Amino acid sequence: MSQKTKMAPKPDPQSASIVSAVDATALFSMDPFFHILKIVPYSFLRPPRLRLKLPSFSLPSAMTVFSLILLTYFLVVSGFIYDVIVEPPGIGSTQDPVTGAVRPVVFLPGRVNGQYIIEGLSSGFMFVLGGIGIVLLDLALDKNRARSIKVSYSIAGIFSIVIAYVMTLLFVRIKIPGYLR
Amino acid sequence: MATVTNTPVSDLLKSFKLKTKQQELLIRVSILCLVYILAFIIRLFSVLRYESMIHEFDPYFNYRTTLYLTQNGFYDFWNWFDYESWYPLGRIIGGTLYPGLMVTAVLIYRILHFLRFAVHIREVCVLTAPFFASNTTLVAYFFGKEIWDTGAGLVAAILIAICPGYISRSVAGSYDNEGVAIFALLFTFYLFVKAVNTGSLAWSLASAFGYFYMVSAWGGYVFIINLIPLYVLVLLITGRYSMRLYIAYNCMYVLGMLLAMQIRFVGFQHVQSGEHMAAMGVFFLMQVFYFLDWVKHMLSDTKLFQAFLRITVTCAVAVGTIALGLGMLSGYISPWTGRFYSLLDPTYAKDHIPIIASVSEHQPTAWSSFMFDYHILLFLFPAGLYFCFKRLSDATIFIVMYGLTSMYFAGVMVRLILVATPAVCLISAIAVSATVKNLTVLLRSKNKGVLTGSTKGSSSSKASSKALLDQSQPFQKNGAIALLFGAFYLLSKYATHCTWVTSEAYSSPSIVLAARGAHGNRVIFDDYREAYFWLRQNTPADAKVMSWWDYGYQITAMGNRTVIVDNNTWNNTHIATVGRAMSSYEDEAIEIMRSLDVDYVLVVFGGVTGYSSDDINKFLWMVRIGGGVFPVIKEPDYLVNGEYRVDKGAAPKMLNCLMYKLCYYRFGEMLTEYGKPPGYDRARGVEIGNKDIKLEHLEEAFTTSNWIVRIYKVKPPNNRW
Numbered sequence: 034m035s036q037k038t039k040m041a042p043k044p045d046p047q048s049a050s051i052v053s054a055v056d057a058t059a060l061f062s063m064d065p066f067f068h069i070l071k072i073v074p075y076s077f078l079r080p081p082r083l084r085l086k087l088p089s090f091s092l093p094s095a096m097t098v099f100s101l102i103l104l105t106y107f108l109v110v111s112g113f114i115y116d117v118i119v120e121p122p123g124i125g126s127t128q129d130p131v132t133g134a135v136r137p138v139v140f141l142p143g144r145v146n147g148q149y150i151i152e153g154l155s156s157g158f159m160f161v162l163g164g165i166g167i168v169l170l171d172l173a174l175d176k177n178r179a180r181s182i183k184v185s186y187s188i189a190g191i192f193s194i195v196i197a198y199v200m201t202l203l204f205v206r207i208k209i210p211g212y213l214r
Numbered sequence: 215m216a217t218v219t220n221t222p223v224s225d226l227l228k229s230f231k232l233k234t235k236q237q238e239l240l241i242r243v244s245i246l247c248l249v250y251i252l253a254f255i256i257r258l259f260s261v262l263r264y265e266s267m268i269h270e271f272d273p274y275f276n277y278r279t280t281l282y283l284t285q286n287g288f289y290d291f292w293n294w295f296d297y298e299s300w301y302p303l304g305r306i307i308g309g310t311l312y313p314g315l316m317v318t319a320v321l322i323y324r325i326l327h328f329l330r331f332a333v334h335i336r337e338v339c340v341l342t343a344p345f346f347a348s349n350t351t352l353v354a355y356f357f358g359k360e361i362w363d364t365g366a367g368l369v370a371a372i373l374i375a376i377c378p379g380y381i382s383r384s385v386a387g388s389y390d391n392e393g394v395a396i397f398a399l400l401f402t403f404y405l406f407v408k409a410v411n412t413g414s415l416a417w418s419l420a421s422a423f424g425y426f427y428m429v430s431a432w433g434g435y436v437f438i439i440n441l442i443p444l445y446v447l448v449l450l451i452t453g454r455y456s457m458r459l460y461i462a463y464n465c466m467y468v469l470g471m472l473l474a475m476q477i478r479f480v481g482f483q484h485v486q487s488g489e490h491m492a493a494m495g496v497f498f499l500m501q502v503f504y505f506l507d508w509v510k511h512m513l514s515d516t517k518l519f520q521a522f523l524r525i526t527v528t529c530a531v532a533v534g535t536i537a538l539g540l541g542m543l544s545g546y547i548s549p550w551t552g553r554f555y556s557l558l559d560p561t562y563a564k565d566h567i568p569i570i571a572s573v574s575e576h577q578p579t580a581w582s583s584f585m586f587d588y589h590i591l592l593f594l595f596p597a598g599l600y601f602c603f604k605r606l607s608d609a610t611i612f613i614v615m616y617g618l619t620s621m622y623f624a625g626v627m628v629r630l631i632l633v634a635t636p637a638v639c640l641i642s643a644i645a646v647s648a649t650v651k652n653l654t655v656l657l658r659s660k661n662k663g664v665l666t667g668s669t670k671g672s673s674s675s676k677a678s679s680k681a682l683l684d685q686s687q688p689f690q691k692n693g694a695i696a697l698l699f700g701a702f703y704l705l706s707k708y709a710t711h712c713t714w715v716t717s718e719a720y721s722s723p724s725i726v727l728a729a730r731g732a733h734g735n736r737v738i739f740d741d742y743r744e745a746y747f748w749l750r751q752n753t754p755a756d757a758k759v760m761s762w763w764d765y766g767y768q769i770t771a772m773g774n775r776t777v778i779v780d781n782n783t784w785n786n787t788h789i790a791t792v793g794r795a796m797s798s799y800e801d802e803a804i805e806i807m808r809s810l811d812v813d814y815v816l817v818v819f820g821g822v823t824g825y826s827s828d829d830i831n832k833f834l835w836m837v838r839i840g841g842g843v844f845p846v847i848k849e850p851d852y853l854v855n856g857e858y859r860v861d862k863g864a865a866p867k868m869l870n871c872l873m874y875k876l877c878y879y880r881f882g883e884m885l886t887e888y889g890k891p892p893g894y895d896r897a898r899g900v901e902i903g904n905k906d907i908k909l910e911h912l913e914e915a916f917t918t919s920n921w922i923v924r925i926y927k928v929k930p931p932n933n934r935w
Contacts, residue, residue: 099603156582
């Protein structure tokens with residue numbers, strides 16, 4: 034059986050710098066530069082008394098990272114990179130052959146791999162809404178909450194999933210006319 | 215009171231009654247068997263509709279090399295110099311391909327022959343991808359079991375068996391590297407995560423061999439050699455350094471690197487290429503971590519250790535940066551190649567490398583492609599990420615990283631949706647499994663008097679809250695049953711969607727085209743194979759064929775003739791020469807063709823059938839690539855007001871260039887559609903501008919029955935001036 038030692042060396046720069054500052058002034062030092070510095074500027078210059086702290090770096094919590102990831106997922110899935118490179122218009126337009134009026138077209142017709150910006154963002158929002166719905170359902174089953182909150186979470190979760198699924202299917206049916214036929 | 219009957223039948227039946235654990239094992243094994251069979255048969259649409267043939271373009275090259283391997287053995291294959299492509303340069307095939315796919319297919323072929331099944335190598339090639347897709351479902355089951363639990367493993371196997379993102383590149387007939395490579399990718403990742411979880415040397419070495427198989431199979435192994443160091447780095451940052459991680463990564467990196475260098479195409483890239491430097495950097499960082507651990511173990515003084523730590527970390531980082539800088543400056547470490555750099559900076563290919571930008575699979579992904587390939591997995595993916603974050607462990611951190619990086623790359627390039635598919639399926643499986651588990655726990659909870667919500671009760675009101683709880687329990691149970699039905703409904707819609715997408719979109723062998731006739735009947739266009747067979751039978755054996763690079767592999771494999779450029783696209787100047795010839799006037803083009811010894815020219819034309827992937831639609835790319843090397847070719851010459859036209863208003867250079875003449879020769883007399891003038895191009899929807907085309911140096915040799923492929927012969931120069 035291999036060893037399972039778990040060691041996590043975490044350098045702590047803040048306390049180390051304070052400790053070393055105390056050490057440098059209190060103990061005898063072999064450092065030649067220190068002796069030179071003691072004479073040349075610092076015999077007539079006095080360093081001011083400051084209370085400086087190195088910024089401490091702590092890892093963010095798991096749920097913070099999760100919300101950042103959700104935002105990134107929204108961008109990727111709504112075709113943001115496609116928007117940046119191909120630069121489609123925000124919304125398309127077509128001219129009505131009879132009246133000559135210009136009507137907006139939301140979904141780029143004809144191709145599977147093409148979109149306008151707004152249709153991408155709205156579809157991405159639907160996907161994230163569906164995902165959040167499932168998360169709400171799981172939160173609703175957590176034991177340590179008040180019952181009313183659990184009920185409202187579960188209702189919100191179910192609604193989110195249903196709306197997201199129905200809207201997504203609607204979008205796909207509009208975009209690809211022959212879907213499921 | 216039950217009466218006990220002692221008949222031998224009931225005794226027999228009692229001996230068959232299984233214990234719960236055995237029942238569970240039986241259910242699991244039967245589910246896996248069914249999923250294995252399902253993954254195989256869903257990919258067989260095109261074999262049943264058309265015939266057992268190789269699809270697309272790239273698989274024809276793989277088929278030709280596999281044929282050579284079966285006929286001539288491994289050493290001839292490994293040292294093969296092909297003089298039949300890239301005339302007059304030739305191609306060192308042994309050193310420029312990934313042999314994993316061919317070797318695998320030939321191994322299966324030899325095993326079948328040993329068992330006295332005398333199959334043709336083509337059948338083995340066609341069915342290799344579905345076979346490996348089935349194996350991938352098994353690996354996905356074990357991987358899911360490693361990350362979460364057996365339920366998640368089963369759901370992962372089911373999801374990945376029918377996911378369209380994977381099916382698109384692994385249908386029967388798609389004999390391409392990805393079919394085998396996705397199996398190798400998931401297998402390597404599974405072995406590595408198992409090694410990190412157990413810390414065992416055997417699993418680490420197995421993951422090194424899995425990595426070797428991946429390197430031999432696909433150029434996408436760069437993803438593995440960058441994801442695993444990134445994962446190790448994240449573990450180190452989050453404080454999860456352990457001896458298990460040390461053993462796993464060291465063994466995998468060292469042995470994997472040595473094995474990868476056995477593939478000639480990869481060569482010394484693991485120590486010389488910028489794309490592989492991350493792995494080496496993390497390797498040295500792990501040694502530093504181990505060293506610091508050892509020193510901390512020896513020292514008893516914390517303050518001294520802190521000082522030592524700071525010095526060591528600074529020195530290590532400085533030395534590493536200096537070494538990297540020296541390597542890059544001296545040119546020993548090559549920078550990231552264009553193919554992979556365009557993944558990090560997607561705008562790079564558009565401006566600098568038109569060949570990469572022209573491939574339709576390399577376009578960025580729109581939302582509808584995601585929806586098409588994933589369906590409800592797009593909802594389950596963020597939910598699965600949430601569950602992974604709730605229960606963080608070494609394995610879930612890995613799958614989260616794999617999922618996120620691969621989703622980003624899938625957003626950059628449509629083709630890479632394939633690489634993201636296993637991660638998306640696994641994470642979605644976690645979401646499904648966790649949700650269903652929650653719901654079934656609700657269903658199975660008995661009235662034990664567990665207080666779930668109300669904390670305001672004192673001991674006297676506990677009774678009343680219990681009563682309230684009992685009232686809500688059946689409501690909860692009904693709700694849970696309804697939600698389970700909802701989940702079942704969603705998953706069944708997923709299955710319907712996947713089957714529809716596979717049947718309609720991903721099962722077409724691009725070499726045979728199908729369309730609906732006037733009465734709804736299916737019309738098949740087999741023009742490509744007709745043309746290649748004509749070439750094979752009616753041209754001299756040493757004839758050289760010039761065409762655009764898309765068709766090179768097919769011409770060499772089926773027509774058995776030498777080509778000038780093919781899909782390998784390794785020599786941009788050669789392709790640009792062909793592009794220049796296609797876009798020049800006939801007199802200039804014949805000079806180029808004579809210098810290349812061209813005997814036949816092949817063009818693809820879709821004007822009669824309305825086929826839109828023909829050479830006239832690809833023509834602007836020929837101009838761009840040709841113009842990139844020869845400034846003589848200027849793209850604005852072929853456009854009118856920035857618009858690309860072939861009718862009367864087209865630019866004069868467009869109307870008289872070689873490609874135009876070859877495609878529309880004699881087309882001006884052709885009636886293509888009822889009610890339209892002769893010479894009406896159905897693919898562009900316009901009447902062509904130049905109908906009276908005369909060819910001086912070429913003559914028409916063959917046009918297929920639907921005018922899709924047209925072959926011209928280069929006339930020898932005149933005898934007398």
